[in-house]
Amino acid sequence: MTPRAPKPEPPQDLLDLVHSQSQQDLRAAAGDHRLNEELALSLLTRRDLHGTVLNDLSKNQNVMKHRKVIVALVSHPRTPRYISLPITRRLYTFELLKIALLPPVPTDVKMIAEDAIVNRMDSVSSGERLALGKQGTTRIAASLLKGQEERVLLAALNNSRLTEPWVVKALMRDDAPELLVRLVCVHRKWSLRNEVRIALLRNQHTPLARAIQLADALPSSTLREVLVNSRLHEKVKNYLTAELERRRKS
Numbered sequence: 001m002t003p004r005a006p007k008p009e010p011p012q013d014l015l016d017l018v019h020s021q022s023q024q025d026l027r028a029a030a031g032d033h034r035l036n037e038e039l040a041l042s043l044l045t046r047r048d049l050h051g052t053v054l055n056d057l058s059k060n061q062n063v064m065k066h067r068k069v070i071v072a073l074v075s076h077p078r079t080p081r082y083i084s085l086p087i088t089r090r091l092y093t094f095e096l097l098k099i100a101l102l103p104p105v106p107t108d109v110k111m112i113a114e115d116a117i118v119n120r121m122d123s124v125s126s127g128e129r130l131a132l133g134k135q136g137t138t139r140i141a142a143s144l145l146k147g148q149e150e151r152v153l154l155a156a157l158n159n160s161r162l163t164e165p166w167v168v169k170a171l172m173r174d175d176a177p178e179l180l181v182r183l184v185c186v187h188r189k190w191s192l193r194n195e196v197r198i199a200l201l202r203n204q205h206t207p208l209a210r211a212i213q214l215a216d217a218l219p220s221s222t223l224r225e226v227l228v229n230s231r232l233h234e235k236v237k238n239y240l241t242a243e244l245e246r247r248r249k250s
Contacts, residue, residue: 030057037066044072051080058083088112118143142166171199181205204231
């Protein structure tokens with residue numbers, strides 16, 4: 001096997017430009033046709049770059065053919081929005097996820113990245129949805145709670161970024177999947193949360209046995225209020241209403 005030839009060292013004058021403190025020098029480096037992927041990434045680690053430097057870099061086709069450079073450019077907090085937003089919508093799913101998770105990325109760029117992932121969720125593979133359930137942001141994990149795949153639902157429910165309001169919101173939807181309700185009913189974390197329990201008692205898919213257990217943990221005043229707007233099956237609501245009456249008499 002023929003050994004790979006060593007990478008040629010970049011010209012010293014270009015190295016000097018990349019590490020210069022002068023924005024004019026940095027602009028010269030960003031637009032230089034000799035700039036390679038490694039140097040472009042090194043340049044993009046700097047947080048003192050002006051928007052003009054980043055604009056020049058975005059026009060340098062020699063480096064903009066590299067996916068890592070594209071992602072780093074979008075992720076840079078000083079990249080002008082007219083550059084970053086159009087590029088963001090064209091990125092691959094897990095490039096978008098990386099951008100959505102990086103702390104320095106501006107909030108509006110993160111939201112565009114999240115929206116792009118959520119909007120293409122039906123077209124990605126089951127394996128990708130599983131990975132997104134495990135690794136995704138709060139909004140991405142929450143968007144997966146509308147699905148019908150048990151392993152994906154469990155991954156999203158176990159995602160440490162998922163928060164209680166999003167679980168409650170998913171359960172309160174008219175089209176909340178029955179599988180989601182059943183999984184939340186026995187989930188080691190969410191089944192213990194008071195607001196989640198209330199949401200389960202308002203969902204038509206909550207089984208009778210579990211509804212009875214949930215009702216037992218609630219004060220009578222709360223349970224009475226919950227049942228007013230509950231979509232539980234009539235036989236379940238009738239049982240719980242009778243339970244309230246027994247509590248009142250005891």
